[in-house]
Amino acid sequence: KSSRLQLICIKIKDKELKSTVYTRYLTMIASCGTSKQKTVNYSSWDTYITHNQMYWYIQRPGETMRLIVYTALGGVPDYGGAPENKYSATKAKAENGALTVNDLQQNDTAVYFCAVSKHSDVRSRRSCTKTAQQLI
Numbered sequence: 001k002s003s004r005l006q007l008i009c010i011k012i013k014d015k016e017l018k019s020t021v022y023t024r025y026l027t028m029i030a031s032c033g034t035s036k037q038k039t040v041n042y043s044s045w046d047t048y049i050t051h052n053q054m055y056w057y058i059q060r061p062g063e064t065m066r067l068i069v070y071t072a073l074g075g076v077p078d079y080g081g082a083p084e085n086k087y088s089a090t091k092a093k094a095e096n097g098a099l100t101v102n103d104l105q106q107n108d109t110a111v112y113f114c115a116v117s118k119h120s121d122v123r124s125r126r127s128c129t130k131t132a133q134q135l136i
Helices: none
Strands: 004-009 023-029 037-043 053-059 066-072 086-095 097-102 108-115
Touching: 053 086, 066 086, 066 097, 097 108
Parallel strands: 004 108
Antiparallel strands: 004 023, 037 097, 053 066, 053 108, 086 097
């Protein structure tokens, strides 16, 4: 038996910057019997652009997408409700990051999404984010 792990990386920038949305696809097949873990990696395709924040999502067949983990450069990953013994994420450099799926099982067959963004103030408690109403 094998699990199919499909990674889709998405980079979205502010419309005011007139940036393009990029998507990257990577499909991996891992055998549940021989490989007990699989790491999916993200690397920036624009070497001059860095991303401080990374979000990893999972979408199993027939289910909605849900967040697995949020990481910020140099910070501790926030797994929310996802089991930390199942997933581990790293974000040591702004140019890349990784998600490891441990103890692969048949139900790990899914599409794994990685979204990255740049925020200049990821560690400050005084961070400011504009809501949709403020943008109107």
